Amino acid sequence: MNVSVKSLRGVSRTWRSFSSRQGMNVFDRSMKRRQKDWASSLLDSSKYDYLREEVGSRVADRVYDVARTFPLALDVGCGRSHIAEHLSKEVVERLFLTDISSSSLRNRKTSDIPAQCVMADEEFLPFKENTFDLVLSSLSMHWINDLPGALRQIHQVLKPDGVFIGAMVGGETLYELRCSLQLAELEREGGFAPHISPYTAVTDLGNLLGQAGFNMLTVDIDEVQVNYPGMLEVMRDLQGMGESNCAWNRKLLLQRDTMLAAAAIYKEMYGNEDGSVPATFQILYMIGWKPHDSQAKPAKRGSANVSFADLSKIGKLQSDQ
Secondary structure (H helix, E strand, O other), X not given: OEEEEEEEOOOOOOOOOHHHHOOOOOEOHHHHHHHHHHHHOOOOHHHHOHHHHHHHHHHHHHHHHHOOOEOOEEEEOOOXXXXXXXOOOOOEOOEEEEEOOHHHXXXXXXXXXXXXXXXXXXXXXXXXXXXXXXXXXXXXXXXXXXXXXXXXXXXXXXXXXXXXXXXXXXXXXXXXXXXXXXXXXXXXXXXXXXXXXXXXXXXHHHHHHHHOOOEEEEEEEEEEEEEEOOHHHHHXXXXXHOOOOOEOXXXXXXXXXXXXXXXXXXXXHHOOOOOOEEEEEEEEEEEEEOOOOOOOOOOOOOOOOOOHHHHHHHHHHXXXX
């Protein structure tokens, strides 16, 4: 298996508008809990951790970039705790881990940070206002029905001048698999049903963070591309990650001939020269701060001492010297 990562400054296509998810019941949360429980209880569950490990380490890098110590932190939708293993207790002194899956919490990875586990749904955080100095989340928020509400709750449990650092998959994720399945179903069955869960678009992410009350926002994108022997291996690994579709309108079964046709289309349209096929995971990273009086604020309009009109004089001043 080959994994590559590249940073992107923009996207060419989007699958679903972020704001369209507000107030909708898109995902079967009970099904997602069962999927995560099953995946985390596998004897070889670590075999499927490669994407979460990669993204968890990149979220941890952003924590270190802040260059401060956080007395109390919260990891929302922690899974098997793929962020904490990359952090030290010198940076995060104490950590709360929350997840909808009890099996994920029981089988979490070890860390030297003192931690307490709380089984809780990401959509309903059981914490008081102004509790945490840092809130983290990695690869779980794309399964939340009310994402605007979840961001407001994260903002609420943060202390003033606290920071939220998160990562979630974006709209370009698994576009190869999505297109291949749709084309195969159109050809074999005369229509198609959604097999890939709807993901969020980067275009609205900054606005949504701002609406939740965050300021000093940062949003950036990575694209992780993993090469597999074929399409069936892609789907097997998604199941092993606990990342199978849990949308209410999902199609439960695929006909065998449709599956084989999709695998052939996948290899024909996207296959590599060595016979492998790529699967693309678009990762959206976000940082937002809860406002505090100590934070830098934009200067008042008209308070500048230099006019942009003076820029034209710089060349003349340099030549005179």
